[in-house]
Amino acid sequence: MSEKFPFDGRRWHDMGGQDAGPVTPAEHDFALWEKRVDALQVLMSTKGHFTVDGLRRALEDMGEDAYEKYSYYERWIAAVNQNLIEAGLYTLEELGEKMDEARTRGETYGEAARG
Amino acid sequence: MPHDHHDHDHFHHDGMSPSGHPYRADNDEPLSYWQCMEIAVRELLIEKGHVTPAEIAAQIEAMDARSPANGAAVVARAWTDPAFKARLLADASAASAEMGFDIGGLRLIAVENTGDVHNVIVCTLCSCYPRNLLGLPPDWYKTRAYRARTVKEPRKVLAEFGLELPETTQVRVHDSTADMRYIVLPARPAGTEGMDETALAALVTRDSMIGTGLPKTP
Incomplete structure (x- = not known):
């Protein structure tokens, strides 16, 4: 964490009113994997495994570095995963094994996801 | 699997999308760490019976079906039906x-632009947006520049979108939360007196419902 010192009472995500550069009106159509992350967030929170506050807590605990470095849905899958592990739906070990196995399927997302 | 057919039908296009934006070629690029995590999380949830591929496909389809056209239909109804407009301003959900x-469980609040008031919405803490309607x-709604500056210097931010408001117009900025989302009810443009609801809806842009733009004029 790179909290400012002395601490001004805000965490890094609490950026309202700060200085920043011009707004660049960029947009893109979401990729399949991003839509899947969004769908998992909606479905698993609707099923009661975590709340929007749980999602935010995980996002806000990732720190400024992650916020600047990773894209929106990269941070979201990290936060969804964190909440699902906390909810006991699977373990960190199971996640690691599944990720290792998925990597062996091919070099692209399409190959690793089998579609 | 049925959802694979869905994916092939909807996601493997070349060139530009119907909305005029480039598709991300993520399916063909080297697998990233976070994409790999998405695959693993999804497959674990399916294997353990917490969600089905059909549910995921249906949720993606439902989200894809939501578009600014839905909000435009609501705005056009409000422009033509005063009783509906009153209900919209009382409870937009x-x-x-x-x-x-x-709109699901989110509380949606419509804020009305008038001759001397212009509203704009932002989420300074994250990315809260009337997603279940629009x-x-x-992407820009979620950027540091938009989130940080809109509450401090809204006129300058709006000018960067090409929207120059007269000094006499009061600008009201609404900071959304996870449970409470805003939508701007833009003012009906002059010269649209004879137009029906469908024609009016075609004038309502997404940005006019965020407040970073105005409706098109006929």
Whole structure:
């Protein structure tokens, strides 16, 4: 964490009113994997495994570095995963094994996801 | 699997999308760490019976079906039906549901632009947006520049979108939260007196419902 010192009472995500550069009106159509992350967030929170506050807590605990470095849905899958592990739906070990196995399927997302 | 057919039908296109934006070629690029995590999380949830591929496909389809056109239909109804407009301003979730748009558990609040008031919405803490009516937010809505500056110097931010407001116009900025989302009810443009609801809806842009733009003029 790179909290400012002395601490001004805000965490890094609490950026309202700060200085920043011009707004660049960029947009893109979401990729399949991003839509899947969004769908998992909606479905698993609707099923009661975590709340929007749980999602935010995980996002806000990732720190400024992650916020600047990773894209929106990269941070979201990290936060969804964190909440699902906390909810006991699977373990960190199971996640690691599944990720290792998925990597062996091919070099692209399409190959690793089998579609 | 059925959802694979869905994917092939909807996601493997070349060139530009119907909305005029480039598709991300992520399916063909080297697998990233976070994409790999998405695959693993999804497959673990499916294997353990917490979600089905059909549920995921249906949720993606439902989100894809939401678009600014839904909000435009609501705005056009409000422009032509004063009783509906009153209900919209009282409870935008319920008024949207009347038109068949399910807003879910989010509280939606419509804020009205008038001759001397202009509203704009932002989420300084994250990315809260009326997604259940308008679809997913544009990338710029989630940027540091938009989130940080809109509450401090809204006129300058709006000018960067090409919207120069007269000094006499009061600008009201609404900071959304996870449970409470805003939508701007833009003012009906002059010269649209004879137009029906469908023609009016075609004038309502996404940005006019965020407040970073105005409706088109006929």
